[in-house]
Every structure is written in structure tokens, then in C-alpha cells.
Amino acid sequence: MSEIRLPAAGAGLLDGRSADRYRRVLEAGVARVAERVAATGRPATGVSPAELEPLVAGVDLDRPLGDVDEALDELSRVYLRDAVYFHHPRYLAHLNCPVAIPALLAEVLVSAVNSSLDTWDQSVGATLVERRLVRWTATRLGLGEAADGVFTSGGTQSNLQALFLAREEARCRTGAPVERLRVLTSAAAHFSVVTSAGLLGLPADAVVAVPCDAARTMRVDALAAELAGCRAAGLVPMAVVATAGTTDFGSIDPLAAIAAVCARDGVWLHVDAAYGCGLLVSRRRELLDGVELADSVTVDYHKSFFQPVSCSAVLVRDAAVLRHTTHHADYLNPASSVAKRIPNQVDKSLQTTRRFDALKLWLTLRVLGADAIGELFDEVLDRAEQAWALLRDDARFDVVMRPRLSTLVFRYRPDHDVSDELCDRANEHAREELFASGEAVIAATRVDGRYHLKFTLLNPRTSVRDIAEVLDLVAGHAERFLYRPETSASVPVRADRSGGTA
Helix, strand or coil: CCCCECCCHHHHCCCCCCHHHHHHHHHHHHHHHHHHHHHCCCCCCCCCHHHHHHHHHCCCCCCCCCEHHHHHHHHHHHHHCCCCCCCCCCEECCCCCCCCHHHHHHHHHHHHHCCCCCCHHHCCCHHHHHHHHHHHHHHHHCCCCCCEEEEECCHHHHHHHHHHHHHHHHHHHHCCCHHHEEEEEECCCCCHHHHHHHHCCCCCCCEEEECECCCCCECHHHHHHHHHHHHHCCCEEEEEEEEECCCCCCCECCHHHHHHHHHHHCCEEEEEECCHHHHHHCCCHHHHCCHHHCCEEEEEHHHHCCCCCCCEEEEECCHHHHHHHCCCCCCCCCCHHHHCCCCCHHHCCCCCCCCCCHHHHHHHHHHCCHHHHHHHHHHHHHHHHHHHHHHHHCCCEEECCCCCCCEEEEEECCCCCCCHHHHHHHHHHHHHHHHHHCCCEEEEEEECCEEEEEEECCCCCCCHHHHHHHHHHHHHHHHHHHCCHHHHCCCCCCECCCCCEC
């Protein structure tokens, strides 16, 4: 039993008398995580829900342990031991990044001080830091001096707020009821566009999926045709959502060309750059050309800026549109505070109580710098190019397309004829077995109805060797599936790559 016990009286609150105890508790927690990270040889343990659930269910939450070390021991069993560790170079699944150490320092400060970013009298200093970072990001985007924005919980909330602003602007401009409003976005866009439309009261068919080209980017000619079709049907296009980094392919829509169509038709342009925002500090910045023409932009620093979740923002070209989120409450942000020039961030946000997540990015920029973040992201993009070359030259796999960012979609292809359905099952089995082994974590999606595997690279420590060895593991699991007794009857005589039989 440790000496770090927290008294029931006062519930172990942080105050002047408990400051030393707070320091020792954090040291104990940081030590546990540091030991776990240092000892992590695989990104996951492959534990199943059936295995872990009884451990969690067996914890009696009405009988506190009182001792920090005992609580950490228990936490190791129910969480830390089996957590998926994104810092491991063979975590290749989703848009989860290893995190910058200065940002982790910020998390400690944010939690302890516990500022709430709604009003100035709850967030002195923090409000100004967030506003400074919004201005920095707007400058990097090229949105102009009238731009503004606010930090959010993530890309889904950012997209929701942007479309809310677009809806209100469209209603003010046209007087159209929500039943006539439409949102146009590519068929490869994030699902949050559809979710946001529903939350905003738009009809079920309000989101129009614009066809994509072979590069999985929005076809500008198809967008123009869909806009014309909406007008002809008496509908009001309230927004076009372009994507700078789709989740499945990392594809980037032709932003400048889409912006020209939107300007001609007087339609709000929102750019979802949750994934691609890392290009703002990259040597590949030109891939975002045209983003400066957007009316609103989503950025997720907790993806390609290597920040812990959550750290995101929505930016707007014209600060005046944020009036649509402003509601004055006498007990919080009375209207008189505007005349007194008191900066209340709740005037711009869909949230009231909100963490000081901006501090993570602030400390990262102040310690490491924007160029260092850009170099990390560029290294990730370089590795994606190398991974694509591996897949292109490997006869065991079909790769869908060359990456613009760091996502690769591919499929194990047997060296003999099998049905598409059996090939689907082999790829799915390979992914499941890989996770169960804990040796690597990869993702999956469907392309034209067929099951595909997916690498999402966001770790600059992932090497070409890591990728090659994971591909070997995938192929091995798939082959063993095809030739196990219960499936081998469906598989023809195996032909080797040279045309012979084996």
C-alpha cells in the first residue's frame, strides 16, 4: 500500500493544503503511463470484449480504494494493460496520432486549473490564448483580417457549427424554409455532414452526394449540374462541403474550382480540412490552394498537428456570421458585456462549459514550433508514398489509388481464382486475426461493395520495414484462412505466381 492516500473529507480536492499530495499523485500516474509506453512492444493486446467486460463489471464503485497505487493497479487491469497505443509504429488504423510531449504538459495544466472557456471571468488569459491561435490559424488559411472562429471538440462539431451558420445565412438571404434547403458534398465526404443536416432539421434527402472522379475527388462539372438541378426544382443550396482529406482515401477536392462555382452561384462553401489541416505547416502547402476562398473551414489539430484529443476548431471568413451562435444570458454573458468589450467566447460557441484545449497547441508551437510539426507530417506523407510503392509492386495486393495524404486502401488478392465473396472474407479474417494477435492494428472499408483493408499513417516513427512486415502478416493470415479445412473446398488448386501448381 502506498503513502498516497486521499482522505474522504474534502474528497481529496486540490487546494493550498493538498498541493504536495497533488504533485505526488500526478508523479505516480505519469510514472505508470511512462512505464507502460516504454514497455509496449505491440500496439494492442487483442483482448476481446468478452474477456475484458467481467473485469470492469467486477469493480465495486461504491467501495473506494482510498489508495492511489491500488487504484492504479486496478486501472492497469481494466484499461492501461489492454489499451490501444497509437504511438506504436504498427498502429496503422485510424486518424489517431502520437502526441507531442508539450501538449501532454498542457493537459496537466488544463485539468488542474480547470478554466472554462465560456466567459472571461472563468478564463482570464485562456480566452486570449485561444483567440490568438484562432487568428494564427486563420492567417495560415489565408481567410483574411475579418476571419474568426472558436475551438471545438472535434471535426463533427466543427462541421455542425459551420453548417448551422450556413443554414442561418441562407434563411436570412432567401427566407426559404428548411424543407427547401440542400447541402451538396462529395460521395466520399465524412458522415458528419449527413448527421449535421439531420440535427439542423433538414429533410432526410437534404444532403446531395456529388459524384467523384477516379481520384475520389468531387467532380466540379457534376457539382455545377447538381446546383442547377436544385435551382430548377425550386430548392435552395445552402452550402457546398468540400473535403481536404477524406477519411477513406485522403483525397482532396479541387478547392479553387469548387470555390469558383460556389461564388458564381452565391452558395456558402465549407471546407472540411480536419485531416488535411497539417498541410498548413507542410512543404506541401499547395495541396490546400483554394482553402482561402472558403466561407468556413474545419481543422482538427488532434489529427495532423499531433495533439491529444480533443483539439479542433472551426474558422469563418467573416466574423459577423458568428452572431448566429450568440445568445445573451444575464447570469453568464449579459448584453452589456459587449459594450464593455469583455471577450466572452461563449458568444461564438455551440458549447457553454468548454476546456482550454487551445493550450495544447499553444505549448506545442512555443516549444517545438510550426516547422517541426510540419516536418513530422511531411515525414508521414513521405512514408505513405513509400508504402504505396510497396503495394504497387507486390503481386499479392491490389491498391486502389496513390495517396494524396497518408491513407492507403488495398486488398489482398489470392494467386488463384476465388469468388469476390471469399476474397472479402479472407481480407476480413486477416484484419481480425491481426488485431487479435496484437502485432498490428489496421482499418477496413468497402470500395464498390468489396471489402478492402486500409492503412492510415500518422506516425513518423512507422518505417518502411514496419509496413512491409505488416503486409506479410496480412498475406499470411489470408492464405491460412483460404486453406483451412472449412474453406478449402471453395478454393481451386493453388497456382504459384509463375503459373505452376503447388
